[in-house]
Amino acid sequence: MEDKKTFIDPDLTKRTVIGPNGEDITVDPIQDYFCDALPKKHEPKRAKIFENFFNWARAESIWVLGFGTGCGSIELYPLLTPRFDAYRFGVQMRPTPRQANLMIISGYLSVKTLKRAIRSYEQMQNPKFVMALGSCTINGGMYFDSYNTINRLDKYMPVDVYVAGCMPRPEAILAGFEALKKRIKAGKAEGANLYAENFETYKANQKKIIRDWNMPDYNW
Amino acid sequence: MVSPVHIVSIGLITAFLLGLGKKSQQQMLVFVLMIATAAMTMVSGSWLIGLMTGSLKPTDVFTAGFKPPFAINLRMTMDEAVLTTMVNVFGFLTVIYLFDVLKKAGKHLLSIIVVFLIGLNVVVMTRDLFNLFVFLEITSIATAGLVIIIQDSKSISAGFKFLMASSVISGILLIGIIFAYSYVGNLNIDFMTNLSMVKGGAVAVFLVMTAIILESKQFPANGWALDMYESAHPAIGSALSAVSAPAILFVVYKLMPMVPENWHPVIGLLGLITFAFSNFLATRQENIRRMLGYSSVAQGGLMLTVVAMSVYFGQSFWFIILGFLLTNFFAKAGLFWLNGIVNSDDQNKWGILRKRPVLFFLFGVFVVAMAGLPPFPTFFAKWEMIMQLAQGNGWGWIVLILLGSIFEIAFLFKWFGRVFHAVKDQPAEPVIPWFKEFPVMLFGAGILATSYYFIKYQQFDNLFVLIPLLIVAAFVVIDFLPAFIKNILLIAALTFYGYIIYPEIKGNIMQLVFMSVFLVGGILTLIPGFATKGTRAGFYPFAAMTIFGLIMLVNPGDNLTFFMGWEQMALGSYILILRGKKAERPAQQYMLFSAGGAYLMLAAFGMLPHFAGDTFFGNLSGLIPGAGVVFVLFALGFMLKTAAIGLHIWLPGAYSEAEDDATPLVSGVLINAGVLGLFWIVTSFGPQQLFGYDIFQLMGWIGAITAIGGNMLAIYEEDMKRLIAYSSVGAMGYIIFALSMDSKLGLLIALYYMVLHFIYKTMLFMSAAGVIYRTKTRNMYEMGGLIKSMPWSFIVVLIGIITLAGMPPLAGFAGKWMFYNAVVMKGWYLQGTMVFFSGIVAFLYLYKLIASVFLGQLKDNHRRVKEAPFVYLLPQFIFVIAIMVLSIFPQVLLEPLATIIPDRVPGEAILWDGRLAMTSFGYWNAFAVMTTVIVMFATIFLWLTYHSRKAQKVKQFNIVFAAERPFRPETTHVSYNMFAGYKKALGWLMTPLATQFWTGISDWSTAIADKVRSWYTGNGQTYAMHLLLYAFVLYLLISGGKIL
Amino acid sequence: MEYLTLQNIGLVTGFMLMLIGLYGALTQKNILRIIVAFTIFDAGLNLVIVALSYIKGRVAPIIDQTTGVTNLSEKFVDPIPQALVLTSIVIGVGVTGVMLTFALRMFKTRHSLDINDFKQTKW
Amino acid sequence: MSIDWIKLLFTLLGLFIVLNYGLLQYGLIRRITARIGKRIGMPVYQPYIDLVKNYAMRSQITHGVMFYLGPVFRLVGGVGIFMFMPLIYGSYYWSNYSFAGDVILIMYFMFFGMLGMALGASEGGHPYSFIGISRGLSQFTTVEVPFTLAVIAVAVQHHSFSLTEIVAGQQGGIMHWNIMTNPFAGIAAMLAFLGMMMASPFNVVQAPQEIPIGPPTEYHGTYLGLLQTNRAILYVSESILMVNLFFGGATNWVELIVKSFCVFFWPVFVGLVFPRFRIDQSIPWFLKIPLILSIIGIFMV
Secondary structure (H helix, E strand, C coil): CCCCCCCCCHHHCCEEEECCCCCEEEECHHHHHCCCCCCCCCCCCCCHHHHHHHHHHHHHCEEEECCCCCCCHHHHHHHHCCCCCHHHHCEEEECCHHHCCEEEECCCCEHHHHHHHHHHHHHCCCCCEEEEEHHHHHHCHHHCCCCCECCCHHHCCCCCEEECCCCCCHHHHHHHHHHHHHHHHCCCCCHHHHHHHCHHHHHHHHHHHCCCCCCCCCCC | CCCCHHHHHHHHHHHHHHHHCCHHHHHHHHHHHHHHHHHHHHHHHHHHHHHHHCCCCCEEEEHHHCCCCCCCEEEECHHHHHHHHHHHHHHHHHHHHCHHHHHHCCHHHHHHHHHHHHHHHHHHHECEHHHHHHHHHHHHHHHHHHHCCCCCHHHHHHHHHHHHHHHHHHHHHHHHHHHHHHHHCCCEHHHCCCHHHCCCHHHHHHHHHHHHHHHCCCCCCCHHHHHHHHHCCHHHHHHHHHHHHHHHHHHHHHHHHHCCHHHHHHHHHHHHHHHHHHHHHHCCCCCHHHHHHHHHHHHHHHHHHHHHCHHHHHHHHHHHHHHHHHHHHHHHHHHHHHHHHHCCCCHHHHHHHHHCHHHHHHHHHHHHHHHCCCCCHHHHHHHHHHHHHHHCCCHHHHHHHHHHHHHHHHHHHHHHHHHHHCCCCCCCCCCCCHHHHHHHHHHHHHHHHHHHHHHHHHCCCHHHHHHHHHHHHHHHHCCCCCHHHHHHHHHHHHHHHHHHHHHHHCCCHHHHHHHHHHHHHHHHHHHHHHHCCCCCCCCHHHHHHHHHHHHHHHCCCCHHHHHHHHHHHHHHHHHHHHCCCCCHHHHHHHHHHHHHHHHHHHHHHHHHHHHHCECCHHHCCCCCCCCHHHHHHHHHHHHHHCCCCCCCCHHHHHHHHCCCCCHHHHHHHCCHHHHHHHHHHHHHHCCCEECCEEHHHHHHHHHHHHHHHHHHHHHCCCEHHHHHHHHHHHHHHHHHHHHHCCCHHHHHHHHHHHHHHHHHHHHHHHHHHHHHHHHCCCEHHHCCCCCCCCHHHHHHHHHHHHHHHCCCCCCHHHHHHHHHHHHHHHCCHHHHHHHHHHHHHHHHHHHHHHHHHHCCCCCHHHCCCCCCCHHHHHHHHHHHHHHHHHHHCCHHHHHHHHHHCCCCCCCCCCEEECCEEEECCEEEEHHHHHHHHHHHHHHHHHHHHHHCCCCEECCCCCCCCCCCCCCCHHHHCCCCCCCHHHHHHHHHHHCCHHHHHHHHHHHHHHHHHHHHHCCCCCCHHHHHHHHHHHHHHHHHHHHCCCCC | CCCCCHHHHHHHHHHHHHHHHHHHHHHCCEHHHHHHHHHHHHHHHHHHHHHHHCCCCCECCCCCCCCCCCCHHHHECCHHHHHHHHHHHHHHHHHHHHHHHHHHHHHHHHCCCEHHHCCCCCC | CCCCHHHHHHHHHHHHHHHHHHHHHHHHHHHHHHHHCCCCCCCCCHHHHHHHHHHCCCCCEECCHHHHHHHHHHHHHHHHHHHCCCCCCCCCHHHCCCCCCHHHHHHHHHHHHHHHHHHHHHHCCCHHHHHHHHHHHHHHHHHHHHHHHHHHHHHHHHCCCCHHHHHHHCCCCHHHCHHHHCHHHHHHHHHHHHHHHCCCCCCCCCCCCCCCCCHHHHCCHHHHHHHHHHHHHHHHHHHHHHHHHHCCCCCCHHHHHHHHHHHHHHHHHHHHHCCCCCHHHHHHHHCCHHHHHHHHHHHHC
16 A cells, blocks of 8 residues: 655755855755754743732733634634723734734634644744634534544643633633633743643644644744 | 158169069068068158258258259158158058968069059158149059959959049049149149139139048048948058058148138038048948948048148147047057958957957057047047137037047947957967067057157156056056956055155145045955956056046146046046946946046036136136036036936946946946036036026036935845945935035035045945855845845945935934035025935835845855955945044044135035034034934843843744745745835836937937948949039038139 | 130030040949040040140140241140140059959959949948 | 933933833823724723733744844934933923934934834844835835925024924914914924824834734844834824924923824824825825925925
């Protein structure tokens, strides 16, 4: 039987270009284009009072990465409307992962989307939080036996808050924010550090499901 | 002493001897001929030397023992001695040059050559009209014989056309002679001076004169001559051009005394028309020999003018005619001979000359000499001629001369540029026998020696003119040395020159400032040359020529020195630009525009004495009423160099295509020559009116539009050097604007900005050169992310653009601050805002420059690029230090600059109180601003550094992305067409009107030339008809329709 | 009738011949005819020269029995133009000869004697 | 050169006040915006929390030295504008380090921050940064033209480039304000001010939906904190500049805050009402009505 060959991305294989003086330059895309450092654990501040203050600030200023996954993303937009108005709680949408603290996985993740989600997650800076919506992220929900959908998000990235429902209504999400805030204020939302500590496990899980792993191990 | 008649007798005897020779003795016969021509040369040469030293007196030789008018007499004075020597030397060299041809040809050809030479000698020497006719006919027949050395259909038919033409001409001449005889009763020229007074005698004079003028191949009745030039062997072409034409013109000179005074200008104008039109038609020529033919005809026309106006020119006549005559003699002959060596009329085939440096050098010398650039005699002759014509208000004449000259430059330098860039790998190394090379070299030496005497005759200032020229000459000689040594030597020479010149000029701050810009700029821009390997042949002489040409501009001397420096600088920089790989067309454009500007200035120099006595234009003082036209001409000339909008189209090409490390010299340093000139005229002329308009007002608008135009064009450039070049246009607009404000502050801005622009532009160009040196590309979109590998270059560019943009706290802001004050004081708000707008527009391209090259994504093929060589960085950092000093202490520069501005200039000056600059609008303290900014910067920087001390360094693709992954740097780098939105909004401003205009002019002139030259149908009968028509029109011109 | 002197007849004929010659040289297409036209032109020219120097009642400057040896300058016409004509004729013959040579060569290269066939060099 | 330490202290105090004012103002404006949209909106103090949070980020990345320096340049530009501008008319200590040529200096100091930021963002290497910057610079060139003309008009009117003297010339009641004495220049400057504030309709530079917030795409943590600090200071400083130029300056802090708030509200109001211009629409727009108004303004002097 034919082996299941891993997909080789031509853009990420080594290639040779000719330099200005005619010399050959070999480019190894993964090595040369991407930082290969692994994530580090960042200890909280020694002084408890500072850490508490910062955690309060983090909790009250949650910047959400506007990355809609699955069908739940449709539930996010009402959050910004006058009826629900998530701004009241210090929740704002940010268009870029660099500036965001919270990633909302708003539903099922196909394998393809998972890859993107992981990238975006890794591009966020410590401290960062993940909120998962709907049953799909908990156990696969209606896609529990799909060939192409993950069942349990927790295996691939540390989740701080699950909001159950199919789909959870905006009120539920608001409640999720409150729960997250509590977690953060209590200093329990150390997802980023968790990810760094158990990096190998997470990576192994991710790689198991993502066959065409054409990206560096950690997306800085 | 040997009688001059022996020139003829030697010739005759030789002709008989040759007739006796046998076919088998051909080689010996050639040697006999050689000896005979040498003997003829010696006779005439001995007369020349004798007359020069004074050991011999001018003599008449009376044949048949009678005194004239009863017998033919030959005269030998200085004039004849010079001409016969020229003829005979030329004959001797022709025999050598044609050695291989003559060996194979029959003995008759040898006789024909002798007869040709005899004919010319007698034509020169004889004083008898009929004798003249006879020998003209003999020469004609001999010429016809010579033309068909190459026995192809072309040359034979050309010879036949020539015979037809000469039959017609000789008919006219003969009737004229016989009329003359029937009126005065003798045939001696010396006894005919009153011929035109006799009733009906004028007709005789007219006929004789017309015949000779026709014989001297004036436009447009000269198709037969052109066909002959085109088809004859190059050696024969050279004979026609170098000796035949001068001999005929000498006949004109001999006949001039009997021509009525009021005919002189008519004949003179005919010559000038020939000069202008033949050069014009030559621009359309691809065939080298025909082009040289046109050029010869044109030179003949110019000389005819000089000869016809010999009475008018008086004292200067000899200087002028010798300048033209000798240059034409040496250079034209040399070029024809080179044509014979290359053996092709295709410009591209001339590339083989590149393999022979000496020949190629001589080729360049001949071309430059023909074009009338310094230090060659034509230059001085043309200058003198125009000055003389201007004294008599001959503006139309001057226009014709200048037009002709610009066309001449157009085709000569198109040719030169083509040869310079012709494919070098010609099939095989050319085998050039010594006897072909020798005459060329001898004539090359001849023209150099002539130039030497012409320069010596001018009695130039030693320090400012002669020493520089000697240094340039020395670098020509040592051109074989390695580049490294020459670089050291040139830098040393410049330094030493600065050392000896300093005491001379230290009293004059203006000279000091410009001299230091030129000298320091020259030295610093040479330093990167150390990175070049090999000999870099041909670079250093012209770099030296450029720099010293600039230095001559600073000289407080006379107009001629200034103009000579200007032309020399143009020539030197032309070669420097031409050396670039794809520089053929840009260099040609540069040369044309430079020459155009120079000729406008030349006209202005001619007019100057009318308004201001004979002073140097920098020494004028106070208002000169009615000098508006002079001012405009000067201003246009200088603004061509500073590339004001509309006149700028040469600049981007020239600057970007020049060799990368030569660009700082030809741009950053050289452009200041224009500023110098503008500053000089603005301060010395003062406000001027043209048709009631204030010229400064106009200049202000030009400056403002230039500033916007230059900067706008820079935005859309993808080529690094073109971008910086357009930025220069913008900066020059700024300076023109500042100058035109004609206030103390305005002039100060202009000077300050001139220095500053010199510093940052040189710096930027050098930095660009360093980048290009490493990356081997000029397209900015092919670069990116170089900050990692070239951090020092990045710093330089950063400092450069902050200065350019005029952002505080760096030195550029001083200019902006003064600018606002000046604009508000002057009340030129709209123009001021336009300039201001251009300043902001500059941001766009500055950002593009630094971001596309140094920031963003590093390209794969530049991964191993290293920092620019140290020798590139060293001068850049010297400039950076200068900028830093100026930023903190602007008064170091501003205070001395303010003293340059004459008191005449109205307006407020800056007052200095320690570090405080004050005007009535406000004050400003550069030091304080700098300190504040540094403190703020340091504080915030430390704060950030503390906070981000643990930041993870990432690589180029660690940017935000999710679904769309960056594939390659190219797909992730926004650089090409960066300001697309801007283009969409304001791109209509960039309609290339100027380019269209100049292209249109070029196309039109080509088309017109093409139409006009179809006059030369190639049909011998038509040519004969032209001759008759010409005579008829000439008759109408001279007589005004009445019977003479 | 006083204009109808020998001199004037000679002059008019000479000029007529010259014009005919010129006309022929400028309009004929055959090279040989052109050459012939030029010889006519030359003949006319020479006639003009002779006619110009002719003085009524005088004879050619040849000393023989009829003229004697005294007062020659009053009996002879001016001898110089006569000499000139001789030279001129010689030169004319020379030029004609050269032209014929050229015509021969031209015929050999192109096998044509039409002047319009020899316009290789132009513009 | 002796340093007036007390004045330095006052300047720093002023900076502190302005920073707080700027943050509160931003919060307030967000709140008002929310109310217009029938929302309740974020707390007024939300900008403080955001700032603290950003400074408290644990990990950061850097793309290189210039990436580092970008926010520094930007903040220096903002603080510099503040430093070189007199705050309260008639007060020695609140006149900061202003001097008699300060309008020109301020105008050019704006470029300082902009260019630094542009360079820093470019080193991040994100294409959106490039696009945002090219848009920003393009728009900026035309915004500045009417503004500069208006400033020149004012300077000519008062025969000085000194803000202090310009303010001095406007004392004595509302009819002496430049907006009244030279309404054309004033209106032109106010229209240009819309562009300077980069609020809608001129916010295509940061267009979050199209090029995720443009230049600062890669900035986060402390860098973003610096940028936010700068925004607070810069926007207030620019409003104060407008107040000084056209609205008679201020003789005390209350007047200053009231006036600058009103001025600041102008772009907010416009931004709420009008949709966004494309870059090739905004450039001609600035070169039409505002430019013509400012030219009229300058010839009215």
